[in-house]
Every structure is written in structure tokens, then in C-alpha cells.
Amino acid sequence: MDLNESQRQAVTHVDGPLLVLAGAGSGKTRVITRRVAYLAEQGISPHHILAITFTNKAAGEMRDRVAELACPPGATICTFHSLCARLLRDYADLAGLSPNYSIYDRDDQLKVAKRAIEEANIAGSNFTPARVHGQISNLKNELKVPADVLDDGDRYIRNVAKVYGRYEKILAANNALDFDDLLMKMSFLMRQQPDVRDALGRRFQYVLIDEYQDTNHAQYILAHGIALDHENICATGDPDQSIYAWRGADINNILDFEKDYPDATVVRLEENYRSVQPILTAASTLIAHNRMRKSKNLFTRKEGGEAVGVLICDDEHAEAREIANRIDAYRNDGGAYGDVAVFYRVNSLSRVLEEALMKKGVPYRIARGTEFYNRKEIKDMLAYCKLLVNPADDVSCLRIINTPSRGIGQTSQDRLASYAAPAGLCILDATAHAEAAGVGGASLKKVNAFAAMMHELAADIDRADASVSKTLEDIFRRTGLEESLSGSDEDARQARANIEELISTAAEFDEQDHEDSEVGPLAAYLHQVALVSDVDRLEGATGAVTFMTLHAAKGLEFPVVFMVGCEEGLLPFQRGPSFPGMDEDIEKTEEERRLAFVGMTRSQTRLAMSCAKSRMVRGRRTPQAKSRFLDELGAETVRVEDLTTSMAELDRSGGFRNRMKRARGGRRRGGFYDEASQREIIEAMDDRLFEDGHRDDVDEPVPPEYAYLKPGCMVRHATFGTGKVVKLSQPWPKTRATVLFHEFGQKKLVLAHTSLDVLESENW
DNA sequence: GGTGTACTCATTTTT
DNA sequence: TGAGTACACC
Numbered sequence: 134m135d136l137n138e139s140q141r142q143a144v145t146h147v148d149g150p151l152l153v154l155a156g157a158g159s160g161k162t163r164v165i166t167r168r169v170a171y172l173a174e175q176g177i178s179p180h181h182i183l184a185i186t187f188t189n190k191a192a193g194e195m196r197d198r199v200a201e202l203a204c205p206p207g208a209t210i211c212t213f214h215s216l217c218a219r220l221l222r223d224y225a226d227l228a229g230l231s232p233n234y235s236i237y238d239r240d241d242q243l244k245v246a247k248r249a250i251e252e253a254n255i256a257g258s259n260f261t262p263a264r265v266h267g268q269i270s271n272l273k274n275e276l277k278v279p280a281d282v283l284d285d286g287d288r289y290i291r292n293v294a295k296v297y298g299r300y301e302k303i304l305a306a307n308n309a310l311d312f313d314d315l316l317m318k319m320s321f322l323m324r325q326q327p328d329v330r331d332a333l334g335r336r337f338q339y340v341l342i343d344e345y346q347d348t349n350h351a352q353y354i355l356a357h358g359i360a361l362d363h364e365n366i367c368a369t370g371d372p373d374q375s376i377y378a379w380r381g382a383d384i385n386n387i388l389d390f391e392k393d394y395p396d397a398t399v400v401r402l403e404e405n406y407r408s409v410q411p412i413l414t415a416a417s418t419l420i421a422h423n424r425m426r427k428s429k430n431l432f433t434r435k436e437g438g439e440a441v442g443v444l445i446c447d448d449e450h451a452e453a454r455e456i457a458n459r460i461d462a463y464r465n466d467g468g469a470y471g472d473v474a475v476f477y478r479v480n481s482l483s484r485v486l487e488e489a490l491m492k493k494g495v496p497y498r499i500a501r502g503t504e505f506y507n508r509k510e511i512k513d514m515l516a517y518c519k520l521l522v523n524p525a526d527d528v529s530c531l532r533i534i535n536t537p538s539r540g541i542g543q544t545s546q547d548r549l550a551s552y553a554a555p556a557g558l559c560i561l562d563a564t565a566h567a568e569a570a571g572v573g574g575a576s577l578k579k580v581n582a583f584a585a586m587m588h589e590l591a592a593d594i595d596r597a598d599a600s601v602s603k604t605l606e607d608i609f610r611r612t613g614l615e616e617s618l619s620g621s622d623e624d625a626r627q628a629r630a631n632i633e634e635l636i637s638t639a640a641e642f643d644e645q646d647h648e649d650s651e652v653g654p655l656a657a658y659l660h661q662v663a664l665v666s667d668v669d670r671l672e673g674a675t676g677a678v679t680f681m682t683l684h685a686a687k688g689l690e691f692p693v694v695f696m697v698g699c700e701e702g703l704l705p706f707q708r709g710p711s712f713p714g715m716d717e718d719i720e721k722t723e724e725e726r727r728l729a730f731v732g733m734t735r736s737q738t739r740l741a742m743s744c745a746k747s748r749m750v751r752g753r754r755t756p757q758a759k760s761r762f763l764d765e766l767g768a769e770t771v772r773v774e775d776l777t778t779s780m781a782e783l784d785r786s787g788g789f790r791n792r793m794k795r796a797r798g799g800r801r802r803g804g805f806y807d808e809a810s811q812r813e814i815i816e817a818m819d820d821r822l823f824e825d826g827h828r829d830d831v832d833e834p835v836p837p838e839y840a841y842l843k844p845g846c847m848v849r850h851a852t853f854g855t856g857k858v859v860k861l862s863q864p865w866p867k868t869r870a871t872v873l874f875h876e877f878g879q880k881k882l883v884l885a886h887t888s889l890d891v892l893e894s895e896n897w
Numbered sequence: 898g899g900t901g902t903a904c905t906c907a908t909t910t911t912t
Numbered sequence: 913t914g915a916g917t918a919c920a921c922c
Contacts, residue, residue, distance in 0.1 A: 187911045214912045239910090261906095312912045347911075380910065479908055538898085664912060684909050706908060728909080751907065752913030 136160075136167065143400040144168045146367070147175060150360075150394035152387075153369040156431045157416070157734035158407030158690070161369055165341060166195055168367065169210075170202040172339055179207035183337035185356070186212055187344045189665050191688070195343075209337070213352050217315040218660045221322075222652055224329060228322045232652045235309040235519045235526045236663035240512070242266055242311045244528055249299035255292050268293045269300055273313035274349040274381035276320055307559075308525040312664075316351035323358040334362045345370035345390075349381040357393070364394065372427055373420050376684060376728050378720070388427065405431050405734075407690055409438025411770040412740050416733040418767035423723045440772040441733075442741035443699075443763050447777045449482070449748045453489035455776060456695050456743065460495055460678060463693060470496055474679045474691040476732045478704045482697055483680050490678060500681035506662065510618065510628040511635055515662065517608045521591050522656045525559045534560070537617030540579040545572045549580070561587060586611065594655060601658045602640040609636075638662075683732045694736035696729070699744045700757040704729060729762045742766075746777060 136144060140160060143153045144167045155161035165184065173179050186192045189212055196210045209216070218236065225232035237245065246262040246269070272282060272293075279298040282290050304310065310318065323330040340360045342348065345368035348356070360366035368390055375384040391397050405413055413433050420426070446452035460473050475486055475497075483499060490497050505511060513536050516529040523529075527550075535541045545567075546560075552570030553563035563570055564584035572580050590611060594604055609615045609632055618625045618632075642658050679691070683704075698704060705725030733740060744759040 189912085191911080212912065236912095239912095315912080344911080376909080377911075379908085481907090682909060684911090687911085703908095708908075749913075 136164075137404055139400050139402050139404075140164050140167075142398075143367075143369075143402070144171050146398055146400070147172065147177075148363075148365055150364050150390075150397040151367040152390045152394075152397050152399045153367065153402065154399065154427060154429065155369050155371050155402040156405060156429055157371060157374065157731070158405040159402035159431075160404075160406055161343075161371075161402060162195070162198070164402065165343060165369060166198040166202060168341065169195075169199050169208055170204040173204045173208070177339060179205055181336065181338040182208040182341070183216075183339065183359070184208060184210045184341040185216065185343065186210070187347060188212065189215070191343065212664065213355065214312060214315050214664050215661070217319040217355070218664060220319055220333075221310070221315065222657075222660070224322060224326075227326055227329060228318055230310075230318070231308050231523075233308070233523045233656045235307065235523045235529065236315070236660055237304070237309050237311050237528065238506075238663060240507075241309070241528050245300055245303050245307075245309075245311075246296070249296045249303055252299045252303075253292075253295045255296060259289060260292070260296070265293055265296050266300075269297045270311075270313050271381050272297060273311075273317045274351050276317055276351055276354065306525065307527050308523050309528070313351070316349075316355065320351050320354045320358070323355065330358050330361065333359045338363055339365045339367070341367045341369070343369055346372050346375035346384055346387045347377045347382040348386045350383055350386075353383070353386050366394070372425075373423070373429070373727055374687060374731050376687065376724060376731060378724050384425065388425070401429065403430050403432060405433045407737055408433060408734060409435045409738055411438045411440050412733060412736055412738075414770045415441045415740075415766040416730050418770075419733065419762055419765045420726060420730040422765050423726055425720070425723055439739060440770055441766060442739075443766070443771055443773045444741055444743035445759065445773065445775045445777055446743055446745045447747065448745045448754075449485045449698075450489070451776065452697060452743050452745045453485045456486065456697065456741075457489040457493045457495060459695075459741070460490070460693075461493055464495075468693070469676065470678050471676050472692040473695070474681065474686070474689070474693070474735065475695045475697060476681060476683050476686050476735070477697050478683055478706055478728070479698075480682060482703075486680065486697065496675075496677040498675055498677045498679055500679055500685050505631070505634070506665065508628075508631055510614070510631055513614060514605060514608060514632060514635060515659065517590075517612060518604070518655060518659055520561060520587070521594055521604075521608075522653070522659060524561045524591075527553075527560045530560045533612070534564075534583065537613045539583060539613065541576060541583060545576045545580060548572050594653070599655075600640075600643045601654050602636050602643055604655055605632075605636045605639050683728045686735050687731050690735050690737055692737045693739045694732070694741075696732050696740070696742045698748070699729075699742045699760040699763055700748070701760055702750075702757065703748075704760050704762065726762060726765075729760075 140163070143151065143164045146168075153161070153164060155164070169179075169182055169184055172182055184192075184195060186195060192211050192215075199208065199210065200206065211219075221228055221230060221234070222232045225234075235241075243262045243266055246266040250260050250262060250265060268290075272278075279294045279301065282294045282297075285291050285294065304314070323333070337359050340356060342352075342356050347370070356366065356368075368387065370387050372384055372387050375382060375387070378384060391399065408416070410433055413431055417429075417431050421428070444452070444455060446455060456475065460470070463473065464470060477483060477486075487497065487499075506515070513533055516532040519526050519529040520533065531546060531550075534546060548571045549560050549563040549567065552558075552566065553560050556563075558566075561584075564580050564587070567577055567580040567584070590608065593599060593607060614632075618628045639658060642661070643654070647654060647657050683696075696704075701707070705722050733742075742763060744763065745757055747754055748757050749755070
């Protein structure tokens with residue numbers, strides 16, 4: 134067997150609780166997949182095996198790898214959320230739900246939170262939907278209902294409890310669940326219905342949970358509930374990689390596993406197959422500074438390897454330039470761009486890096502979860518589906534009642550809503566009583582037409598032969614979405630392509646068999662889609678440098694890694710001011726240290742960590758101190774390179790910036806061009822500034838970079854990346870431009886909000 | 898529905 | 913600084 138001794142031990146352990154403490158890069162995934170196959174070889178029906186992961190991506194990979202091991206199919210390999218979604222459909226009656234419930238995504242959840250705040254009549258900057266929703270989410274993860282915190286000592290929490298109560302009422306009225314509900318309702322169901330728990334225990338006789346260090350309380354209860362009788366529970370994870378406490382993950386779940394199961398077998402996977410010695414030593418030395426952990430002795434047999442670089446730079450621009458140069462050099466030495474990753478603590482650090490790489494012509498990609506399913510046209514389509522499956526879903530109803538616009542304006546919507554509420558109707562029902570609701574004139578006809586259309590669509594779905602893809606096609610055509618997107622502009626083209634893609638994923642879904650008899654295929658499809666984000670898309674070698682946050686890096690590996698912004702305040706992250714001697718939250722700092730550890734242990738052969746002595750933070754140049762973590766790496770395996778020059782500060786704070794600023798009437802941004810290209814721009818444009826760039830209406834020169842913004846220019850936007858200007862909505866001076874971005878289709882950008890950098894223009 | 902402007906707020910985000 | 917948003921106005 135191609136396993137080391139401890140891996141073998143973990144794989145071949147069959148009955149009873151097992152804790153696998155899997156160090157970074159120790160072959161954990163291999164152990165889990167082999168273990169599933171091994172259990173099957175021992176004559177255990179795969180039907181009785183449940184493997185739970187945190188992401189669909191991980192679940193998919195595990196399924197593939199188990200299949201490769203010639204394991205008979207039938208094991209349940211899925212995420213906590215998808216497991217619960219399925220069980221709640223099966224047990225809908227017992228859970229007091231209707232199985233066609235909608236699953237609300239983050240946007241929908243925030244809409245509900247917003248309404249709940251309004252209804253609870255609580256205002257204040259502490260009560261933003263996002264914030265309150267976060268609190269509610271945490272409470273749900275702890276399996277707390279509003280009543281549990283209604284008498285809390287903290288007034289803020291008491292108010293949150295009020296909103297939480299309203300929030301739950303709204304969800305219930307819409308027959309909808311949020312992500313946390315899936316876990317919470319299922320936990321409650323198991324608690325209240327011993328029969329359900331027994332049945333699940335009998336069905337899933339072997340339970341495996343991956344990334345156990347990131348489980349929250351609800352997930353803990355679920356896993357242990359299922360395993361209550363047989364105790365065949367195998368938890369794998371690494372406490373040193375627990376980085377989601379802020380989202381409710383409880384590191385004590387893994388630290389206390391042996392208390393929960395005193396008989397547990399504990400296996401430590403300590404041989405690292407990923408990193409060279411200096412990287413592993415530095416990372417281990419760093420993490421040894423944490424007190425809340427199980428000590429581990431990671432080792433590697435990989436010989437050699439360079440010392441970990443610690444780069445000290447003048448500022449973020451110097452840092453970015455240095456990294457760009459090194460990536461360039463690596464490539465010239467025969468390396469591939471795709472080998473390289475750059476990690477940062479916060480997304481905002483990516484900008485300067487992007488600029489530097491772009492200037493060097495180094496291709497890069499940013500790993501963000503900007504999902505396919507977040508696009509407007511996709512969400513519109515799915516909202517129609519949700520509404521058809523679940524007419525009570527007012528959030529979806531309001532989303533599409535006037536999309537595409539069909540003359541049902543805010544007023545009519547309000548009338549329908551206020552008619553529906555006291556009558557206990559949903560809004561879709563209310564459209565059948567539009568006249569009674571006070572909708573009159575032209576709007577009345579429009580509402581009636583909408584009601585009739587939805588009625589017809591619903592009737593068609595009920596026909597037995599309706600496949601999901603066919604339903605989607607019908608919706609696209611008959612709701613007028615197709616017509617509204619029939620234009621020839623890039624926006625519409627992209628939207629149509631996206632919808633085609635959606636329909637083909639639905640066709641794939643149609644191909645699979647689903648035993649789900651509780652609900653129709655459309656409902657099952659919606660539940661699946663709601664729980665899929667496409668981080669899966671970040672795959673394969675692309676020949677580009679990869680940028681991502683430290684959080685996003687978990688589970689990945691790269692030959693070459695740069696970690697930027699290793700400065701106090703950024704890593705460890707701290708909001709607000711701090712000073713020596715100030716009380717610190719040790720647990721938070723330890724999580725930050727784990728985050729640094731995760732980042733470092735992603736790298737296979739080369740690792741450089743950089744810091745800058747000064748950095749722009751929220752529009753202010755701020756002196757930065759290097760991260761304490763850099764001092765905790767141990768001196769032997771680290772090579773410090775001081776790249777600071779006394780000249781640098783002078784260059785940038787010098788007269789040129791001010792000149793730019795004055796030329797721009799004291800507004801707009803700066804800091805993108807290096808001095809040489811800035812001079813070039815100014816010189817090229819000095820005599821044309823008046824002609825092209827002077828605003829007649831305002832006695833103020835136009836910012837030079839915008840004066841030359843024309844169709845064909847390459848531009849860069851902080852959120853969307855680089856793109857090409859398709860058109861300006863009117864000739865300059867203007868405030869809006871349409872830009873074609875490779876990944877995001879066409880976006881209208883408001884230049885008055887200073888969101889663009891012009892990269893190159895034929896006019897220069 | 899498009900446009901301009903004034904305001905406020907600023908981690909990480911597997912589902 | 914800069915981006916999203918709320919709102920007023922056409």
C-alpha cells in the first residue's frame with residue numbers, strides 16, 4: 134500500500150470513534166478517500182457511509198477519487214447543507230415545513246433582514262442588514278432561537294433578538310429557509326424526534342467529517358446525533374488551520390473530540406509531502422507560538438530548498454514592483470506563471486499588485502467567488518422558478534413582478550403588498566385580486582396579464598413530462614426576458630450566453646435520476662443550485678499568477694508563494710487603533726497566526742513574505758510596523774532582505790503628485806502611474822487639454838486620464854479588473870462609460886465616482 | 898429609467 | 913481614497 138504507517142492506521146480503522154489530526158500537506162484527502170474505499174472492501178455497504186465536506190468542490194473531488202478507487206457507488210458524499218436540504222425535504226412534515234421551500238441566498242437573506250429591521254422599528258448604524266444578519270446567523274449556528282436571547286444582558290443582543298423574531302416570521306411566511314436554517318432545523322428535528330435520529334443512525338453507520346476544525350455547533354450536533362448509537366465517527370482536520378471562528382466555527386469541537394469520545398483512536402499525520410524543509414520549519418516555528426493547540430511535529434523528507442524570504446519594502450508600490458520583478462525572473466528561469474500565487478489578508482491589497490503585474494505584462498487571475506449564480510439574469514430566471522415552485526415566495530415575486538419591466542411600478546406593487554399582508558395572502562395570490570387591491574387604470578391590465586401568465590406557466594410545469602431545462606426555456610421565452618435581452622450589445626449577448634449555460638446545466642440535471650419524490654424535479658433542482666457556488670471554477674492550470682485572500686488559499690498548493698502586507702494591523706488584522714500594552718484578544722491573534730500558517734504551508738518550494746514601511750490605508754498614507762509573525766519565524770530558515778531606499782519616499786511625495794492633484798481640481802485619485810508615465814501623459818496632453826478636456830459648464834480642468842477616455846482604451850476598475858471601453862454614453866465631458874470586461878461582461882461605470890484607471894490609449 | 902449628487906463606511910465569507 | 917447607496921430630479 135502506498136501509505137505511510139499513520140495513514141494506513143487511519144485508513145484501516147473500522148469501528149469506533151477516530152480522530153485524524155492531519156497536518157498541512159499530510160495527505161489527508163487521500164486518507165479519507167482510501168478509507169471510504171476500505172470500508173466498502175470490508176463488506177460495509179456504501180449505502181451506509183456518509184462523508185461530509187464543507188464545499189461542493191471538496192465533495193465533488195472526493196466523489197471522483199473514491200470512484201477512481203473502484204469503490205462501488207452509493208456512499209453519500211456531500212456538504213452539511215446539501216445533506217440537510219435533502220433530509221428536510223424528506224422529513225418536511227415532521228419539521229413543520231412544506232417540502233417545496235425556497236432556499237434564500239445571501240441577497241435574499243439581506244432583503245429579509247432589512248425588512249425585519251424596519252418592522253421591528255429599530256434604527257441605528259449598528260443595525261445594518263448585513264450586521265444584524267451576521268448576528269442572527271451566529272445565533273442560528275449556536276442553535277439559539279429568539280427566545281433564548283430575548284432577556285440577554287446586552288441591549289444590543291436583545292434588539293437583535295427582536296429583529297431575529299421578525300426575520301423568522303418573514304421567512305416562514307415565504308416558506309423559505311436561509312443557509313443556517315438548513316442546519317438548525319435539521320438539528321432541532323433530530324433533537325425533537327428520536328425516531329428521525331434513530332433512522333439516520335441506522336442509515337449512516339459510518340460517518341466521516343472533513344475539515345472538522347471548522348464545524349460550528351449546529352454541525353457538531355448533527356454529526357454526533359447521527360453517530361450517537363454506533364459511534365462510528367471519523368473526524369479529520371487540523372486545529373492549526375481553523376480560520377473561521379469568526380463565522381461560528383468552534384475550534385473546541387476538534388480540540389475536545391477526545392473528551393467527547395474517551396475511547397477515541399487518535400492518529401496524527403505528521404509527514405508533510407508538500408513543502409521543502411525551510412518553509413515547513415518556519416511555519417512550524419510560527420504556529421508554535423499559539424497556546425490553544427495540540428502540538429504537532431511536522432516533518433518532511435524533501436531535501437534542500439531556499440530560506441524563506443522576508444522582504445522589507447518602502448511602500449506598497451515598491452513591494453508590488455519587487456514581486457512583479459521576481460515573478461518575471463522566475464519565468465525567465467523557466468518557471469511558469471501558473472506556479473505562482475500571491476496571498477493577502479484583505480482584498481483591497483490586490484489593486485496595487487495588479488497594477489504592477491499588468492505593467493510588466495504578467496498575466497494574473499483573481500480568485501474571487503463572483504459567481505455565475507449571482508448574475509442578474511440568472512437570478513431573475515431562478516426567481517421565476519422559485520415562485521412557480523413556491524408561490525408564497527414574495528421575495529422572488531417582487532424581484533420579477535416587473536422584470537422585465539412590464540408596467541407594474543412601485544405603487545402597484547405597494548398596493549398589492551398591503552392588500553396581501555392583512556389577508557394572509559402571498560403577493561402572487563394578490564395579483565388575482567388586483568382591482569380589490571386598488572390597482573387601477575393601465576396598471577390593472579398589466580397586473581392581470583402577469584397573473585394570467587404565471588398561472589399558465591404553473592399549469593405547464595404540473596404536466597408530467599416537463600423537464601427542468603424545458604421549463605427554463607419556457608420561462609425565458611414567455612416572461613419576456615428573452616425579448617428584453619434580444620439586443621445586439623455586449624451586455625445582452627453575455628446575458629443570453631449565461632442563460633444558455635444555465636439551461637444546459639439544467640439539462641445535465643435532467644439526465645441524472647433523482648429519487649426525490651417528495652417534490653418535483655424543479656424544486657430539487659432549485660435546492661441544488663442554491664447550495665452551489667462556483668468556486669469550482671478556480672481550477673486547472675491557466676498560465677496566470679493567482680491572487681487570493683489567505684482564507685481562499687486553504688486547501689490549495691503552489692510551488693511559489695508570495696504573502697504580502699505582513700504588517701501589524703493587517704496580519705494580524707486589527708481594526709481600530711492599537712498600541713503596545715493595549716489589551717489584546719489572544720484568541721483573535723491566534724486565529725490570525727493560523728491564517729499566516731495556512732498561507733505559508735501552501736507553498737512547495739519557494740516562499741517570500743513581504744511588508745511595507747508605509748502603506749495607503751483608507752486614503753491615508755500610514756506608517757506600518759512589520760508583523761510580529763515575521764519575528765516568530767525563527768532566524769535560521771529566514772533570509773531578511775531590506776529593500777528600502779532613502780530616496781523612495783521623496784519621489785512619491787514630491788511635487789509631481791501635487792501637480793497632478795491641482796490639475797485635477799483637487800479631486801480624483803492619484804498614485805497609479807509611476808513618475809515616468811505620468812510625465813509622459815502630461816506632456817502629451819498639455820496642449821490638448823483645453824480642446825478635449827475642458828469642461829464648459831464647470832470651470833475646472835478635466836482629469837487628464839479621463840480626457841483621453843475613448844472607445845478602445847484599456848481601463849482598469851477596482852472591482853471588475855481590466856476591460857476595454859466600448860462607448861461613452863455621451864461625448865466627453867461625461868460621467869458614464871460602458872466597458873467590456875472579460876469576466877463580467879459589459880458594465881456601465883460612473884466616472885464621477887473615480888473608479889477607473891486608464892491603462893493605455895491610442896492617443897498617447 | 899437615466900442622471901447627478903450627497904453621504905457613510907470601510908476584514909475574512911466553505912453554504 | 914473610492915464604492916455603494918439613497919434620493920431627488922428629469
